[in-house]
Amino acid sequence: MTHSAPPLVHTVPQKVRNLYLRFDKKMLANLANVYGDDIQFRDPLHALNGLQNLTDYYSGMMGDLLECRFEFHHSMEMLDRGEAILFWTMHYRHKKLAGGKMLELTGNTHILFNDKVYYHRDYYDAGSMLYEHLPLMGFAIRRVKKRIGAK
Numbered sequence: 719m720t721h722s723a724p725p726l727v728h729t730v731p732q733k734v735r736n737l738y739l740r741f742d743k744k745m746l747a748n749l750a751n752v753y754g755d756d757i758q759f760r761d762p763l764h765a766l767n768g769l770q771n772l773t774d775y776y777s778g779m780m781g782d783l784l785e786c787r788f789e790f791h792h793s794m795e796m797l798d799r800g801e802a803i804l805f806w807t808m809h810y811r812h813k814k815l816a817g818g819k820m821l822e823l824t825g826n827t828h829i830l831f832n833d834k835v836y837y838h839r840d841y842y843d844a845g846s847m848l849y850e851h852l853p854l855m856g857f858a859i860r861r862v863k864k865r866i867g868a869k
Contacts (some may be wrong), residue, residue: 730831731795731802738806741776742784748774754834761840784811784818800831808842 728736733752737745755769766775780786788806795802808823815821825842829835 725797729795729797730800730833731793731829734802734829734835735788735790735793735804735828738788739808740789740809741780741783741788743777743780746773746777747755749776752835753838754832754836756836758837760838762842781815785811785820786810795851801829802827802831805848 721855730752734827735787737748749772753769757765757772759766759767759772759775764771764775787810788808788810791805791807793802793804804827806825806827809820811818811820811824824843825840828837828839828841830837843867
C-alpha cells in the first residue's frame with residue numbers, strides 16, 4: 719500500500735502572508751484571490767469598503783514606493799473561527815521619506831475570513847511610518863518623544 723502525501727493546504731492566513739511578501743503593482747492582480755468583493759479594510763490612515771477601493775488605495779500608495787515587503791514573524795490563527803492576527807515588520811523605501819533610505823515599521827493585521835478575507839485591519843504607529851520621516855514634522859515628533867521619555 720502506498721501512501722501519498724496529503725494535499726498542501728493553503729489556509730487564508732497563509733494566502734495573506736504570501737500576497738504581502740512583495741508589496742508592488744504585480745500583487746494587485748492577486749487581491750481578488752485573497753479578498754472578497756465586500757472587503758472592509760481599516761488602517762490608521764484610512765477606512766474603506768470594497769475590493770475596487772482597496773485596489774485603488776494600494777495602487778495609489780505604490781506610486782512613490784521604491785521598494786516594500788513584509789516579513790511575518792508569527793501569528794495567532796483560529797481557523798475554526800475564521801480569524802487570525804499576523805505580526806509583521808514592513809521594510810520599505812519611499813521617494814519622499816528619509817531620502818529614500820530603507821525604513822522599518824512593525825505592526826499586526828487582524829483578519830476575519832471564510833473562503834476569502836472579508837475584514838482586514840492593520841494596527842501600526844502612523845507617526846513611525848510617515849510623520850517622523852518628514853523634515854519638519856519629524857523633528858517636532860522626535861523632540862516631543864525625547865521630552866516625554868519615549869523611544
